[in-house]
Each structure stands twice: as C-alpha cells, then as structure tokens.
Amino acid sequence: MKAMILAAGKGERMRPLTLHTPKPLLVAGGKALITHHLDNLSRTGFQEVVINHAWLGQQIEQHLGNGEQFGLEIRYSAEGEPLETAGGIVRALPLLIEGSDGWFLVINGDIWTDFPLGQLQPPANPDCDAVLVMTDNPAHHPDGDFHLGPDGVLSACGADKLTFTGISLLHRRLFAGLDDSAGKLGPVLRNAMARHRVQGVQHHGQWIDVGTPARLTELDRLLTEGKLPS
Template sequence: MKAVVLAAGEGTRMRPLTANLPKPLLPVAGKPFLRHTLEALRSAGISQVAVLIGWQGHRIRESLGDGEGLGLSIAYEEQTERLGTAHAIGCMRSHVTGSFLSVNGDVVVSGEALAAMIAHHGKVRAPVIALAEVSNPQSFGVVEVKDGKVTGLEEKPRRPKSNLINAGIYIFDEDIFPLIDKTPKSPRGEYEITDTIRELMEKQDVYGFRLPGEWIDVGRPWDLLRANAALLAPLKGANHADVDGGATLVGEVLVEAGARVRRGAYIEGPTVIGAGAEIGPNCYIRPSTSIGPKTKVGNACEVKNSILMAGVH
C-alpha cells in the first residue's frame, strides 16, 4: 500500500514560528515534525510515499530528498492553492493505485497504530476512517459509529453526539477521486473531505477504526510541546559527543555528535542534545526537552519540557 502525506498548509496558527519555516519542518523531539510521520509510515510497512507540499515546499524537498536516507521512496506534488482536504487528496491521484493511506501532516500517530489500521482495512475491505477519542469533540469533526461502521459525520457541532473524532487519517480506494471531483465547495469556500465521505457512505459502508495509543493534533504552538513529550517518550539514550566527567546524565539522554556537556550540568531524560550544542557549566535540563543544533544553555539556567530551536542562546 502506498501512502500520501498532506503537508501543504501554511501553518498560520503556528505563527510566528512558521514565518520563515514551513510547519512540517518545525523541530520536535530532535528532528523535523514531518520526519516523525514518515518514520511512522515506514514502521507500518509503507515504502512508497507521496508528499503534498505548498508554501516553502522547496525546503521540504531539500530536507527529505528522495527519501533514501529514511529507507523510503518519496515523491512530491505541489498544491498551489489551499482549497480543503478533499482537494488536497484529489491532487494526489497520480501517485496512487488501488487502496492508499492518507495522513494529515500535522498529527502525531505511531507506526503501530498505522499498521493496525492497515490490518483492519484488510479485514473489512472497505474505506476506513481513523478515530480518536478527545475531551473537546466540539473542536473537531465528530464521528458516529455503530457496529464498526460510520453512521454520521458532523463538523464542529455545538452539542457533539460522540467523543470520537475524525483523526485525519484515511484508507481510500481510487474510486474516491470521482466523488472528490463532484464535491461542492462548503460555505467557507473549501472542498471538505467530510462531504466527500458522506457521499461515499451513500454508496458503500465506511468503517471507523479507533487508533490505539496517543493521537495529537498539532495545530498551535503549545501543541508542539505535547507532541515533543510524546515523541521523546520512547527515546533511547546514547552519547556521541564530549561529556565532562563532572556532568550527570540520568535516564534516556541522546547527546549528538559535536555537542559539549560541561562540568556541573545535570540532564534528565528523555532529552535530546543536538549536534554542536553547548550545555553548562552548572545548569539543569529536565525531562521532555529538545535542544537544537548549535544551541547554548549556559551557567545557572534551568530548562524543562521545552523545544529550543537551532542556534538559540
């Protein structure tokens, strides 16, 4: 099965972080956010991926290349105008054959969850929508399910009928594209995938699949911290750099090549110290922290549950 990743959004809700950097390249847990998504796809058994790019798309191409370094084959499609999720998926028709997995580029999901969803599709042999349970469903597209089948979809209802929401991950067949072509613009001027799915439901059963594990919608800057903590949780520590004898590393701490950790620094994992970073002397770095390349954390500083981007002092 091939996969498409929708990563063309401008990330307006992430500004000013996205003023000069496309949202998919924002650093989370020591690497660009989009890279985590691609690694999850690879872990789920996907080897061919097409990425939809838009604003500053050339920087995504430059960062990921053809995917060889990730063990993937990556192709790209450019969306010149953002017109909704249905339009975005429709742009990818030349990159898929048969059933395909579509993943929104701004969600955190594990490879295990994606593999389970693919296995579920193999059992039901029909379109599948990933579902997540949230405490604030009125902020999302709410999904009603009966006997495993989707019976209703409602965008951001005032009175949700369920805590299950559309998680932005789908398995469709190629027959979704004619339905996308027939989907009218919504009142907000976009082609909504929920409208397309409702039309699909008139023709065949559509199944819901509740994702195991954590799912995070990364829409605003503070969501990056949740994503950072979740993606750092399985980190395996290693030291590839210069750590003074008087420094203390506790738990899973990854120190990348060229970094320097000076005497008196106390670092608790899970934490990533980026290449060329300088830590200490006499500072305290607490768990769920991602320190970017060539960043400096000096004397008497304390950092916790944070993302420090490249070159920060």
C-alpha cells in the first residue's frame, strides 16, 4: 500500500513562520514536521510515499529528495496553485493506485501523533470506501467532526462526535467521477457517510493538530523534554 502526505497548504494560520518556509518543514523536536511522518511510515513498513505541494513546494523537494535517506521512495504531486484536499488527492491518484488494490493511506502534514499506522488495514466490508482515525476532541475543537457508532460506522450527525485526526485509509471508489476541482475532502466523506460507506477507529493516544505557532511551540517543548516519543 502507498501513503500520501498532504503538504500543499499555505499555512496562513502559522504566519509569519510560513512566509518563507512551507509548513511541513517547520521544526519540532529537532525534526521537520513532515520528517516525523516519514520516519513513522518507514518504521511501519511503507515503501512508497506521495507528497503533494504548492506553496514553496520546491523547498520540500530539496529537503526530502527522493526519500532514500528515510528508506522510502518519494514521489511528488506538484500543484502550482494549491488545490483543496480532495482535489489534491484526485490529482495524485494515478501515483497512489498504480499497482495497488485501490486502497491508500492519507496523512495531514500538519499533525503529530503516536497512532500506530500498521493498525489501519483495508476493511473486510466491500461496501466501505474509507476508514478514518478519530480521537477525543481537543480544547480548540470541542464539537468534534463525526459520530462513531457502536458498529464502527461514522456519520455526520449524532451526539458525542469525535475529531477526525487527518489520518485515513481511502479507496479510489471514494473519488469516482471527481476531478481535481473536487474541493475539500469533508463534503466527499459526508456524501459517503450518507450511504453508510465510511468506518472509523478511535485513537486513545497522543494527537496534536499543529495549526498555530503556539501549538508548534508546545509540541517542540514536549518532544524536546522527552514527554512525547520522537
């Protein structure tokens, strides 16, 4: 299975840090955010990774190269002008599904987590198009995103919603009929949820949405002090 790291955002909430540095290359615990993901993917056994980029994307390619330093093969999906998340995935689909059964892993580039990626496996249910990793709601997102039912099926409505971590296992079926103008991933997922085609798993470990300079500083402190595994 191949993996994709979403790294094309402009990082506007992280300014001024991202005026001259793409968000995935911001450093926490002595390593770029995207390097934490690549190290995790390599440890898990992934071999091929696709990274999309737009804003200052050449810096990402120069920093990571072909992935050899991580024991990976990295291929890039250059967008020029940033596409939204679903559009970016559709643009990269030919790279992701080449030689595969249609399933691939997607990780947001601006998160940190200790979730064991090896736990995400294609579901037995042939009518499932996506498996999302969910977690408890952080203070900055108290209302959550989706409801995880006792049967493991996710829905857009319902009490006790959890937060989507930005880690998912997706099938090419999810994007049938879409092109790279598809927009954000959220509406695509909600459409599939309405047809009961999305499952979820809950992560009870560590997860941080590194969306602001303050959260980046906090992540750096926790990693530097050894309070999180690096």
